[in-house]
Ligand SMILES: Nc1ncnc2c1ncn2[C@@H]1O[C@H](COP(=O)(O)OP(=O)(O)OP(=O)(O)O)[C@@H](O)[C@H]1O
């Protein structure tokens with residue numbers, strides 16, 4: 223594979239000290255058709271944090287993450303990443319920002335026509351002047367981190383769902399990003415692998431000083447890694463911030479919605495099934 | 510130069526025109542920095558979408574050569590003008606049928622494959638993953654395919670013309686008692702260089718249409734496997750439509766306006 227030249231001048235960049243605001247979201251609203259999927263979301267993430275976004279299925283976590291990485295323009299609101307508003311950026315400026323973060327997609331998003339090794343090597347080949355033999359070594363290191371030593375030559379289609387997710391994580395970390403965005407990195411993994419991936423997230427924040435923004439609804443994992451948690455609601459509170467705080471604050475928060483989610487109970491304010499009368503009306507079709 | 514390139518790359522939106530603008534920006538950039546054009550990828554695509562179409566293109570060209578000679582012989586024979594058959598075969602092939610039919614084969618074989626491949630990548634979020642890694646999908650995926658087809662279609666066309674002429678020769682020599690030397694002198698002497706060039710210009714225009722339409726449809730897929738199917742069909746239908754419209758326009762331009 224030929225190596226493309228460095229095309230993006232990363233320029234002088236500000237190094238964020240632990241505790242400085244590295245990501246700030248203000249009044250973010252996202253509307254699809256007439257559905258308000260995200261409603262006035264606002265929060266700050268400081269460098270070195272492991273910031274966990276949680277919420278029920280369909281509450282808009284992936285949509286939020288897609289806005290944060292500039293894959294989608296929000297309907298309104300602003301997103302300041304590394305101190306710059308990415309909602310007003312043109313594609314070239316955006317590329318400069320993109321080199322500084324990594325994204326682990328919910329479903330891996332691996333390149334199906336490339337081997338596992340090539341998937342992880344691609345960002346290195348495209349964006350660094352590193353020697354091919356060194357790239358090979360980095361690929362091995364990243365694979366070792368996610369417990370997939372020896373799978374370099376496998377095609378993504380020959381991997382299990384959980385293995386694909388881990389390759390996605392390895393690829394996201396290939397360039398040692400300052401911020402790691404991770405969409406449900408542990409869903410579909412066994413308890414041991416979950417712990418390994420959690421440890422990996424913790425290592426990147428505690429040891430390397432990076433920042434992690436993780437979407438998760440696995441409560442054990444959330445409380446294991448989070449330094450701060452943002453809970454997004456669904457149902458009548460679709461896309462709104464239900465609560466934000468440290469794990470301790472979230473545990474103590476009396477909000478019944480939040481408590482139901484944290485404890486994983488079927489009964490509570492989170493509307494899942496209809497009340498019997500409503501159900502009958504709905505089936506019979508009279509309003 | 511750099512200014513034009515950056516201005517083109519800054520164009521936002523996902524229309525057919527912006528796709529073209531992005532392609533040109535990278536091609537311009539490639540003039541000063543050939544690595545942008547990823548030669549290795551381009552070579553691989555040339556083999557995939559060009560060389561592998563060779564057998565089918567030859568078969569079609571050969572049949573067209575037969576058809577032209579046989580059809581011509583029925584009418585020209587009545588006039589006692591069988592000696593014009595080689596001229597007719599070679600002119601029709603070079604100016605018109607060679608570029609057109611080879612392009613249509615390539616639409617069905619390679620254009621649809623490109624649309625389906627890029628569409629699947631879109632559905633699988635691979636395109637988005639590329640963008641997030643600050644790798645332009647146009648540079649990484651479209652440019653190698655674009656260059657490959659722009660180079661390979663004219664080559665395939667020249668090759669198809671030769672095979673078609675051989676088909677005409679087989680009919681003339683086999684059934685019409687023409688000597689090989691007569692056929693070859695007439696078939697080769699009658700056309701002017703411009704006849705060949707006009708066909709090649711056509712095939713370059715067709716290549717541009719095929720690959721930009723296929724990439725545009727592929728990158729624009731929404732809605733899962735069904736969307737990929739729709740895009741593939743659309744890429745074939747629109748390519749053929751625009752190829753024929755362009756052919757009419759170019760023929761008018763080359764042989765009536767100039
Ligand atoms: N492109 C789109 N067009 C229309 N609606 C969309 C689009 N993308 C997402 N949505 C809607 O936005 C809502 C949130 O989707 P999203 O994928 O963000 O959920 P999520 O919180 O990540 O859920 P999960 O935990 O199941 O992954 C869903 O109800 C979905 O229907």
Ligand SMILES: [Mg+2]
Nearest residue numbers: 283284285328
């Ligand atoms: Mg999601």
